[in-house]
Every structure is written in C-alpha cells, then in structure tokens.
Amino acid sequence: xxxxxxxxxxxxxxxxxxxxxPVDLARATPSxxxxxxxxxxxxxxxxxxRVGRNPxxxxxxxxxxxxxxxxxxxxxxxxxxxxxxxxSDAALSARADEIAADPRLGAGRVATPRRILIDYGxxxxxxxxxxxHLRSSIIGESLKRIHRFxxxxxVGDAHFGDWGYQMGLLIGAAMDADPWIQALVEDLxxxxxxxxxEAEAAAFEGxxxxxxLADLDRMYPEAAALGKSDEAYRNRARRLTAALxxxxxxxxxxxxxxxxVTQVALARDFHALGVDFDLWKGESDADPxxxxxxxxxxxxxxxxxxxxxxIVRVGYQGDKRDLPPLLVVSSExxxxxxxxxxATILDRRRTFDPEQVLYVVDxxxxxxxEVVFRAAVLAGYAAEGQLxxxxxxxxxxxxxxxxxTREGGVLKLNDLIEMTRDRARERxxxxxxxxxxxxxxxxxxAHQVAVAALKFADLSNFRGTSYVxxxxxxxxxxxxxxxxxxxxxxxIKSVLRRAAEQGxxxxxxxxxxxxxxxLALLLDAFDDALAEAYDRRAPNLVADHAYRLxxxxxxxxxxxxxLPAEGEVRxxxxxxxxxxxxxxxxxxxxxxLSAPERx
RNA sequence: GCGCCCGUAGCUCAACCGGAUAGAGCAUCCGCCUUCUAAGCGGACGGUUGCAGGUUCGAGUCCUGCCGGGCGCGCCA
Numbered sequence: 046x047x048x049x050x051x052x053x054x055x056x057x058x059x060x061x062x063x064x065x066x067p068v069d070l071a072r073a074t075p076s077x078x079x080x081x082x083x084x085x086x087x088x089x090x091x092x093x094x095r096v097g098r099n100p101x102x103x104x105x106x107x108x109x110x111x112x113x114x115x116x117x118x119x120x121x122x123x124x125x126x127x128x129x130x131x132x133s134d135a136a137l138s139a140r141a142d143e144i145a146a147d148p149r150l151g152a153g154r155v156a157t158p159r160r161i162l163i164d165y166g167x168x169x170x171x172x173x174x175x176x177x178h179l180r181s182s183i184i185g186e187s188l189k190r191i192h193r194f195x196x197x198x199x200v201g202d203a204h205f206g207d208w209g210y211q212m213g214l215l216i217g218a219a220m221d222a223d224p225w226i227q228a229l230v231e232d233l234x235x236x237x238x239x240x241x242x243e244a245e246a247a248a249f250e251g252x253x254x255x256x257x258l259a260d261l262d263r264m265y266p267e268a269a270a271l272g273k274s275d276e277a278y279r280n281r282a283r284r285l286t287a288a289l290x291x292x293x294x295x296x297x298x299x300x301x302x303x304x305x306v307t308q309v310a311l312a313r314d315f316h317a318l319g320v321d322f323d324l325w326k327g328e329s330d331a332d333p334x335x336x337x338x339x340x341x342x343x344x345x346x347x348x349x350x351x352x353x354x355x356i357v358r359v360g361y362q363g364d365k366r367d368l369p370p371l372l373v374v375s376s377e378x379x380x381x382x383x384x385x386x387x388a389t390i391l392d393r394r395r396t397f398d399p400e401q402v403l404y405v406v407d408x409x410x411x412x413x414x415e416v417v418f419r420a421a422v423l424a425g426y427a428a429e430g431q432l433x434x435x436x437x438x439x440x441x442x443x444x445x446x447x448x449x450t451r452e453g454g455v456l457k458l459n460d461l462i463e464m465t466r467d468r469a470r471e472r473x474x475x476x477x478x479x480x481x482x483x484x485x486x487x488x489x490x491a492h493q494v495a496v497a498a499l500k501f502a503d504l505s506n507f508r509g510t511s512y513v514x515x516x517x518x519x520x521x522x523x524x525x526x527x528x529x530x531x532x533x534x535x536x537i538k539s540v541l542r543r544a545a546e547q548g549x550x551x552x553x554x555x556x557x558x559x560x561x562x563x564l565a566l567l568l569d570a571f572d573d574a575l576a577e578a579y580d581r582r583a584p585n586l587v588a589d590h591a592y593r594l595x596x597x598x599x600x601x602x603x604x605x606x607x608l609p610a611e612g613e614v615r616x617x618x619x620x621x622x623x624x625x626x627x628x629x630x631x632x633x634x635x636x637x638l639s640a641p642e643r644x
Numbered sequence: 645g646c647g648c649c650c651g652u653a654g655c656u657c658a659a660c661c662g663g664a665u666a667g668a669g670c671a672u673c674c675g676c677c678u679u680c681u682a683a684g685c686g687g688a689c690g691g692u693u694g695c696a697g698g699u700u701c702g703a704g705u706c707c708u709g710c711c712g713g714g715c716g717c718g719c720c721a
Contacts, residue, residue, distance in 0.1 A: 072661090074660065074661095075660080076664095077663075077664065077665090078664065078665080080665095081664085085663090085664090087661095087662095087663055090663070090701080090702080091661095093701085094700090094701085100701080123664070124663085124664050125663085125664085125701065125702075126701095127663075127664065167721095169721085206721070209720075209721060210720070210721080211720095211721085328721090351718085352718080352719085353719085354718070354719055356718075356719095365646090365647070366646060366647040366648085366717085367646070367647085367717085368647090368717085369717065369718055370718070371718090372718045372719055374719090375718085375719040376718095376719060377719075379719085381718080381719065381720085381721090382720075382721050383718095385721090408648090408649070408715080408716095409648095409714095409715055409716060410716085410721095411648070411649090411715095411716075412647080412648080412716055412717065413716085413721095436649095438649085438650090438714095439714085439715085441714085445713065445714065446714080447714095472683075473683095475683095476681090476683070494683090502656095505657080505658085505669095506656090506657060506658085507657090507658080509649080509650095510649085510650070510657085511649085511650075511714070511715090512656075512657070513655090513656065513657095515655090515656070517670090518655095518656065518669090518670075521669090521670080522683050523669090523670085523683055523684090524668085524669040524670060524683090525657090525668060525669040525670090526669080526683085528683060529669095529683065529684090531683090532681080532683050532684080533683095533684090535681075535683095536680085536681055536684085539680075539681060540680050540681090543680065544680090573660080574660095577660065581660095585657095585658080586660090589658075589668095592668085592669095593668095596668090599684060599685065600685070600686090602680080602684080602685085603676095603684075603685045603686080604685085606679055606680065607679095607680060608679080608680045609679050609680065643681090644681085644683085
C-alpha cells in the first residue's frame with residue numbers, strides 16, 4: 046500500500062476504533078473528486094448500515110477525532126457521509142522526499158515471495174509467429190517482470206510446440222524435398238541405434254545446408270494443406286509422428302534439427318520484442334513422463350475406459366455444466382493435448398517445483414485448462430488454486446472475428462513489426478531527427494518506438510477483453526501511446542542532462558503549484574498500481590500508471606519551468622523530474638519497453 | 645441444446661470491495677512554440693453505460709428476464 050494511504054488508514058483505524066466502529070471499514074481511497082479532496086473514506090456509509098446509525102452522524106464523529114491530525118489540511122463531510130481528506134503540503138512533500146530517497150521509488154514487495162512459473166508465448170516449430178502470438182508473449186513477459194519486481198522468483202517458459210502431428214508433416218515434407226535427407230532418415234531408422242557423435246555432427250552439418258528456417262516456413266503450409274486434402278499423405282505424416290514419438294533415430298535427428306533452427310530464430314524475434322524466456326521446454330520434454338504417469342493414474346483408480354479411449358472424469362457434485370473428461374489415451378493409443386499438459390505439470394514439479402503456475406493462454410481454452418487442473422488436483426499433482434489460467438481475449442478485426450489480413454490470411458508478427466518500424470522511421474525523419482543520430486542509433490530508436498507503439502497498444506487494454514486490432518491505432522505515435530511515454534521520458538532525460546552539465550542538484554520537495562501536488566500524489570500511488578496489477582495479473586494497470594504519470598509530468602512541464610527556476614524551487618523540481626523518470630522507466634521495463642536517450 | 649465472456653461518447657478503450665459530476669485517446673472545432681524536445685499543453689463538442697425489472701441510502705458494477713455479438717463443448721494442439 047502506498048505510504049500516504051497507510052498513514053491515513055492508521056489515523057482512520059484509530060478514529061474508528063475509539064468510536065467503537067468496525068475498523069475494517071477504516072480505509073481511504075484516492076478521491077473521485079480531486080477538486081474536493083486528495084483521499085476519501087466511505088467507511089461511515091458502510092458502518093451506518095452495519096451498526097444502524099445515521100451515516101452523517103458517524104462521519105461527523107470521525108471528522109471530529111481526525112481534525113486534529115497534523116497531516117491533514119482539511120477534513121470534511123460531504124454528501125450522504127463521505128469523509129473528504131486533503132493533505133497538507135508538508136505531509137505531501139515529506140512523502141515525496143521519502144520516495145526520492147528510496148531506491149525502489151516507493152514500490153513495495155510481496156509479504157511472502159513465491160516461486161512462480163509462467164507459461165506463455167507458445168511458439169511452434171516451423172510455424173511463423175502471427176499477431177495472435179503477440180498477446181500471450183507480451184502479457185506473459187510483463188506478468189513475469191511484475192512478479193519478479195515484487196519479489197517472487199520467476200521462471201518464464203516458452204512451452205515450445207515441438208511434438209505434435211505437425212512434426213510428422215514436416216519430416217515427410219523434408220524427405221520429399223531432398224533425397225539426401227530421405228536416405229539419412231531411412232538409414233538411421235533402419236539401423237535403429239543412435240549415430241556416433243561424429244556421424245551426428247556430420248548429419249547436422251548437412252541438414253544445416255539443406256533446411257533453413259525459411260525452408261520450414263515454406264514447407265509447413267504446403268504440407269499442412271496436403272495433409273488436409275490427401276488421405277495417404279496424412280496417414281504417412283501420422284506414421285512419421287508415431288515414429289518420432291517412439292524415438293526412431295532418423296526421425297529424432299531430423300526433428301532436433303527443426304527444433305534447433307526454429308528456436309534460434311524465434312528467440313531472436315522474441316528478443317526484438319523485449320520478450321526473453323528462461324526456459325525453452327517443449328512438449329517433447331514432458332513426453333517421456335507419460336508412460337509412468339498413465340500407470341500412476343491407473344494405480345490411483347482414476348482411469349476409465351470409454352469408447353476405446355482412456356479418460357479421467359473431472360466432474361464435481363454440483364457442477365453447473367458437464368465438463369468433458371480429460372482424454373489421456375486416445376482410442377489409437379496416443380497421448381493427447383491434455384495428457385502432455387498433465388505430464389508437464391509433473392515435469393515442472395520435479396524440476397522447478399513452482400508454488401504457482403500461470404498459464405498465459407487464450408481465453409478460449411478456459412475449459413481445457415479447467416479439465417487439466419481438476420485432473421491434476423484429483424491425481425495429487427497439484428494443490429487447489431496452484432495452477433491458474435490467465436486468459437486473454439482475442440485480437441479481432443473490424444468484423445469482430447479474430448484478425449485476418451485483407452487477403453484473408455493471418456498477419457505475420459514480423460510483418461507487423463516491420464510496418465510499424467517503417468512508420469517510426471518516417472516520423473523520426475519528419476521531426477528532423479535523422480541528421481544528428483548515427484545510422485545504427487537511428488535504426489535502434491525507430492525500433493524502440495515501433496515496439497513501444499505495438500506493445501503499449503495491446504497492454505493498455507485489460508487482458509481479459511477482446512479488442513479490435515486497428516493498424517492505424519497500433520502505428521500511431523500520439524496521444525495515449527507507447528511513443529508518448531518514451532517522449533516524456535526523453536524530455537526528462539534531456540532536462541536532467543542539462544542540469545548535470547550546469548552542475549545543478551536536486552533538493553527537498555516543495556509543493557507550490559497544483560501540478561506539483563498532482564505529481565506528488567501520483568508518485569505515491571505507484572505502489573498501489575503495482576500491487577493491484579500483481580493481484581489481478583493485469584499489466585494494463587501498470588500502463589495506466591505510466592500514462593497518468595507522463596501526462597501529469599507534461600502538465601507540470603508546461604506550468605512549472607525547471608531549469609529557468611532558481612534555488613530551492615529548481616532543486617525541488619529537478620527532484621520531482623528525477624522521480625517521474627525513475628518510475629516511468631520502471632513501468633516501461635515492467636511492460637517490456639525501454640526509452641532511448643534521445644528522440 | 646448446455647456453458648463461459650462481452651455490450652460504456654461517432655471510433656478504440658478505462659473505471660480500485662457497489663459511492664459524489666462515468667474517465668482517456670482518436671476524430672471535429674478554438675487557442676498556445678522569443679523558457680528546459682509542440683510525438684507537447686489548455687479549452688470546446690460529445691453519454692438514458694443494449695432493453696426491462698429487482699436488491700440497496702446509493703448500481704456501469706450485484707440478482708432475474710429479454711435482445712444483440714463472440715467463444716467453447718473427447719480422440720487437432
């Protein structure tokens with residue numbers, strides 16, 4: 046909780062307590078009416094209901110007790126019984142000085158740090174990332190950073206899609222494309238033993254020259270289309286998938302090449318977006334655990350035969366709906382999506398042993414995760430509430446359906462980034478910034494601006510709701526946008542740089558202008574914003590704080606000259622500017638963004 | 645059919661445990677660069693929170709029904 050709120054709540058609690066009122070209602074919130082107050086307490090209204098007394102009388106009694114406290118400039122009753130609290134300038138500036146002296150700028154930590162694993166991104170081998178991957182990646186990355194900053198130990202896992210039917214398709218397509226590959230795979234499969242290290246190195250060398258990521262990008266859609274239309278082709282892909290999963294050496298080697306090539310390229314693309322995973326565990330890592338898991342489920346009496354498949358029923362008494370069972374083994378004897386997810390839970394327990402796992406996955410999979418989580422609890426693999434699905438809405442087109450390009454295809458993530466970067470370059474040149482920057486710096490800035498525009502446009506929406514993707518809005522740099530935040534940060538850096546050149550130093554805070562008051566209150570609200578973002582797993586609250594802070598700073602900048610001021614006023618304003626920059630950069634970092642030095 | 649989510653300004657989105665006058669951005673219009681970066685600042689315009697009931701001192705928020713939209717419902721992942 047923010048420092049000011051904690052102090053106010055203590056005052057309120059003492060007042061409520063001394064009057065025999067329920068202390069849990071003694072809480073202040075930022076005022077809805079900044080023209081009347083800084084904070085308000087609605088507790089008198091709630092208390093009135095509970096103890097059966099007139100709310101205004103209660104409020105009057107509280108005000109009477111509170112009025113003497115030195116930190117308040119005024120304490121008043123309004124409306125049906127709101128208690129309006131206005132802080133003294135002295136109390137505000139004292140709090141601002143505390144924040145200035147705090148390396149974390151007022152941001153607290155969780156009381157009991159936990160080990161959290163965050164499963165997000167979900168890229169697949171050989172499938173280029175499209176705009177649909179943007180949300181999971183950047184929401185997950187932001188949540189990881191928020192948890193880490195609040196004190197948790199976090200691990201971000203890409204949960205690489207590397208083990209399904211698409212691998213059989215690709216293996217077949219690669220063999221068709223090149224006789225050398227076909228011979229390699231078939232010989233190894235026939236031999237039935239793993240190649241020597243030397244032979245393996247040679248094989249990878251040959252594969253590297255023959256199959257690049259670009260080849261995979263091209264091959265996969267073709268193979269997928271053939272798989273749909275041609276039954277024989279589909280059956281071969283199924284056989285190859287089964288061969289891979291039974292670890293035939295040829296298939297395994299080719300698969301490892303695919304995975305390696307894809308991972309390197311994906312990690313680079315993710316990094317360009319400010320998304321970095323600690324782990325690249327894949328579905329393949331959970332696969333070896335499946336046989337013993339099935340045996341264990343069997344031993345626990347959870348497995349049932351149903352229509353030739355083996356299932357776990359997860360319905361509870363009193364369920365409002367019929368959840369489907371978890372399909373563990375299909376009638377063909379293969380593991381399913383949910384089987385892998387369940388085995389992954391076991392794998393994670395044996396390695397990182399997380400106290401909580403967050404799955405940052407499309408909202409549409411809510412039922413699937415409900416089934417998997419229930420099965421995990423039934424089997425004793427996880428505790429109730431330990432696994433949490435963080436669903437997010439889809440990115441829709443203007444027709445209200447998941448976004449497609451005009452041609453009807455999916456928009457590749459890299460194309461979107463490139464388009465945005467083009468606009469950023471254009472805009473930088475218009476502003477006359479190309480000249481003074483070296484080409485690399487110019488390009489780096491254009492990239493930072495583009496990424497800020499894209500990510501902020503997404504992260505400023507609450508994750509749970511779907512939103513309409515509008516290219517113009519995503520590539521816009523004015524108003525409530527990422528580039529606006531970068532711009533404010535850069536402006537502050539510029540001022541602070543000049544101040545340093547002139548040997549000017551920051552000093553104690555003096556609250557004189559309304560713009561300074563507004564800034565001080567917002568700086569104090571930082572911790573509340575972070576705590577709320579953490580509790581609700583909602584990065585948009587961090588985005589919102591950053592935006593409000595930037596906006597308040599911009600007003601302050603217009604109203605209160607910093608460098609042209611003198612003495613203690615200038616020192617105070619430099620300190621305010623420094624704190625704003627600090628919080629702004631922390632927020633940007635929590636959103637996976639960064640500001641350049643100049644723009 | 646069953647279930648989940650959504651419906652807020654012309655458009656895109658916010659709104660902390662139910663609180664006062666529902667907020668931003670974009671778009672439109674009017675001002676402001678002879679002080680630190682105008683990607684900025686100020687102002688104007690814009691609302692029966694889908695509809696109808698209910699609970700409450702108080703409802704965008706909770707409950708019920710209806711209308712409209714999206715999504716999910718065993719052998720894809």
